[in-house]
Amino acid sequence: MSRQFALYGCGKAGLSVALALKAAGWKVFGCDSRTEKSRELGSQWLACPAINIPADLPPGIPIMVGVPEGALAEADYRIADNDRHIAGRIVFHLSGALPSRTLNLCRLSGAKVGSLHPLMILPDPLTGARNLKTATFAIEGREEAVSLLKKMAAAVSGKMFILSVRGKTLYHIAAVTASNHLISLLAESENLLMRTGVPEEESLKAFQSLVEATVKNFFSEGPVQALTGPIERGEVQMIGSHLHALAKTPASRDLYKAVARKTLVLARKKHPERAEIYDELEKVLE
Ligand SMILES: NC(=O)c1ccc[n+]([C@@H]2O[C@H](COP(=O)([O-])OP(=O)(O)OC[C@H]3O[C@@H](n4cnc5c(N)ncnc54)[C@H](OP(=O)(O)O)[C@@H]3O)[C@@H](O)[C@H]2O)c1
Missing domain, CATH: 3.40.50.720 (NAD(P)-binding Rossmann-like Domain)
Incomplete structure (x- = not known):
């Protein structure tokens, strides 16, 4: 059998x-x-x-x-x-x-x-x-x-x-986050680019190499080392201007803030010595 x-x-x-x-x-x-x-x-x-x-x-x-x-x-x-x-x-x-x-x-x-x-x-x-x-x-x-x-x-x-039986729901949330939510984040990014006037067909292609390189880096370096960008650099003013630009689209602003707070957790692990500037950033993201 x-x-x-x-x-x-x-x-x-x-x-x-x-x-x-x-x-x-x-x-x-x-x-x-x-x-x-x-x-x-x-x-x-x-x-x-x-x-x-x-x-x-x-x-x-x-x-x-x-x-x-x-x-x-x-x-x-x-x-x-x-x-x-x-x-x-x-x-x-x-x-x-x-x-x-x-x-x-x-x-x-x-x-x-x-x-x-x-x-x-x-x-x-x-x-x-x-x-x-x-x-x-x-x-x-x-x-x-x-x-x-x-x-x-x-x-x-x-x-x-x-x-384990108890781990099944969290496991599924992890899978949904890695697959479906990633699609939603990429779609958000495409929408933001389209708002600048870049045509839809161009905006789809525009981020492809950036996204592919980022994902590759994530798997080779891990989340902390792969992290770059304004939050990792502690650019408080720039993040403030991002939030200002999103003021008229509260859903996009809320999404940005929620993800940015997660990004900040990774940044703190990468640069514990930047705690002070990251505290400032945290206040901006509250
Ligand atoms: N597709 C994926 O990418 C994927 C990946 C991983 C896991 N899964 C899991 O696999 C499972 C099935 O998903 P699926 O994508 O294969 O769905 P699906 O393509 O819709 O197929 C489901 C099959 O189940 C049958 N079915 C539906 N209702 C039924 C009922 N009340 N009683 C008996 N049979 C019934 C249908 O048979 P009839 O055609 O005869 O009506 C259909 O062929 C889900 O639990 C899903 O989460 C799916």
């Missing part, structure tokens, strides 16, 4: 992870989804039988649940209520936001539950499977599930870490 699993929920994430595992030598026992159409599509993508989960599953085949967060309770109920071999079966989902115990009915019926979250964007099965080769997986759950999920992550990319 080892290196086998079944997929319930043939969407972008489920198919991407299943395809990546298949490419790494794992067998997909069968797949199922809410709709017949997705079930058949999944069966074609994965070259596996379209089956009825859990009714068609023998004991011991793990179930990967690839449904969205809002459908996990329904999937949990369906599996727990219909699986004659639920005791001891490993059932895991792919959500980064919710802990494995969301599969509570399966857990109470004796399943070993887990979660396997790829820190990666999976826009479609092929791109997703390709992206997963470099992805880190966050793993959480019961010991038996964690042991299997570690083998899966090792087969796909070799990169993983184990999370």
